[in-house]
Amino acid sequence: MVGFKPADVxxxxxxxxxxxxxxxxxxxxxxxxxxxxxxxxxxxGESKSVNSVTSPKxxxxxxxxxxxxxxxxxKSLYNGLVAGLQRQMSFASVRIGLYDSVKQFYTNxxxxxxxxxxxxxxxxxxxxxxxxxxPTDVVKVRFQAQLNLTGVNKRYSGTIDAYxxxxxxxxxxxxxxxxxxxxxxxxxxxCSELVTYDLIKDALIKYNLxxxxxxxxxxxxxxxx
Numbered sequence: 001m002v003g004f005k006p007a008d009v010x011x012x013x014x015x016x017x018x019x020x021x022x023x024x025x026x027x028x029x030x031x032x033x034x035x036x037x038x039x040x041x042x043x044x045g046e047s048k049s050v051n052s053v054t055s056p057k058x059x060x061x062x063x064x065x066x067x068x069x070x071x072x073x074x075k076s077l078y079n080g081l082v083a084g085l086q087r088q089m090s091f092a093s094v095r096i097g098l099y100d101s102v103k104q105f106y107t108n109x110x111x112x113x114x115x116x117x118x119x120x121x122x123x124x125x126x127x128x129x130x131x132x133x134x135p136t137d138v139v140k141v142r143f144q145a146q147l148n149l150t151g152v153n154k155r156y157s158g159t160i161d162a163y164x165x166x167x168x169x170x171x172x173x174x175x176x177x178x179x180x181x182x183x184x185x186x187x188x189x190x191c192s193e194l195v196t197y198d199l200i201k202d203a204l205i206k207y208n209l210x211x212x213x214x215x216x217x218x219x220x221x222x223x224x225x
Contacts, residue, residue, distance in 0.1 A: 080143025126190030
């Protein structure tokens with residue numbers, strides 16, 4: 001590290017992984033009600049009633065959020081938050097935090113990084129992240145879909161209970177339901193997001209477009225961040 005200023009020292013893989021997971025958790029805390037709203041809208045119409053209690057009707061994003069709050073309480077917007085945070089720590093930390101290292105692996109440490117290598121890295125970390133985090137995603141969605149209405153028996157009493165019941169009733173494979181389409185989806189998303197970010201970041205650094213604006217972050221940008 002001789003000759004490097006503190007701001008010029010590239011972040012370690014550990015810092016990248018923890019930083020990516022933590023940032024994703026913060027984002028999840030802010031956007032979780034919208035995610036719950038999305039799930040409710042997606043499953044609407046799957047069944048006309050639950051335990052003989054008519055399910056509420058949802059109309060639009062804002063309307064769905066208002067209906068959930070009125071019928072189930074504001075807390076229901078955060079159903080499955082624990083599993084959601086578990087998902088982000090295991091998903092984003094791999095998908096984003098390991099991207100730069102995997103990219104270097106595909107280029108054998110070369111200074112010349114092709115778009116092909118970036119795409120391969122995006123697909124690899126996207127697929128790895130899904131395989132690792134799929135159980136947490138399944139539990140999160142099950143909680144978000146669960147109604148908190150009077151007269152409706154809750155299937156899962158807690159996050160650990162959900163993992164246990166799914167594994168017991170559906171087998172361990174039940175925790176990995178939807179893995180293949182999720183791998184395909186997230187590989188495409190990862191390539192689109194991270195490769196685009198990577199190319200823009202390299203252009204900013206190459207042509208000194210951000211010089212003087214945020215000098216300390218330039219060294220951070222030499223890595224994934």
